[in-house]
Amino acid sequence: MKHDAVMLEEALRGLAVRTGGCYVDCTYGRGGHTTALLEQGARQVVAFDKDPAAVQHARETWRDDARLQLVEGSFMGIRQLDKVDGMLFDLGVSSPLLEDASRGFGFQVDGPLDMRYAPVGETAAEFLQRVSEVELADVLWRYGDERASRRIARAVVAARPVRTWQLAAIVKRVLGGARRRHPATKVFLALRLYINRELEELELALACVPERLVLGGRLVVIAFHSLEDRIVKRFMRAEMRPLGRFRAGAAEVAMNPRARSAVLRVATV
């Protein structure tokens, strides 16, 4: 399974990649951005990913290439690094994760409701077995901006689904099919963000960035929905010097629909 790196050229330009520079790819995925950094002459790339499948892919691809230092775990680990020339966050789920039924991230394939990037902590199914209606409504509202959060929470708690298609069918029954996107899109997003503490980890990691960049070093973040992007925008405005905000071009969106919602921001110290 392949993952097309989103906004690759804009990310490299944003990072102002130079020969001999050191960079951090906080979200390796299938290494699209890491590969490009090394091809552009980076001396060293430190790459993080929580997903064991991503890390295995990296190990098999790069073997003992000393230019790549791999870290299996959260990008919050950047706080332990020496200073670098640039850091990249390409947030969210990779295509292989979304398409792997056993990981439970997507409603296009049926599988157990897992939704964890790393096999630690509570799965979405376990959460749905114990959560109260009020708490679930709060999660759907807070992390999914889901206006029908209460009605959906009532139906989900009544059925306590354990598989992706079960959950998607419940949401569809509550909401009907009138929405432009699949009616369960926001519910799946909310659960994923909650289960992985994604927004919290992003905030904690961003807070470490300015100290870990050399003077003039660059931060590039690609976000895929407004909750993430708002955190990035506020952080860059408050703690760094924002340099720009970019969207994917029409040609890229035509080739890779994932790029449609991508917002790339660049800042420096």
Ligand SMILES: C[S@@+](CC[C@H](N)C(=O)[O-])C[C@H]1O[C@@H](n2cnc3c(N)ncnc32)[C@H](O)[C@@H]1O
């Ligand atoms: C959109 S993909 C990155 C794709 C990559 N840029 C490429 O071109 O192949 C995001 C990756 O970030 C990982 N991830 C998500 N949250 C993370 C976190 N807190 N720490 C480390 N990796 C994380 C996911 O497992 C996923 O592989």
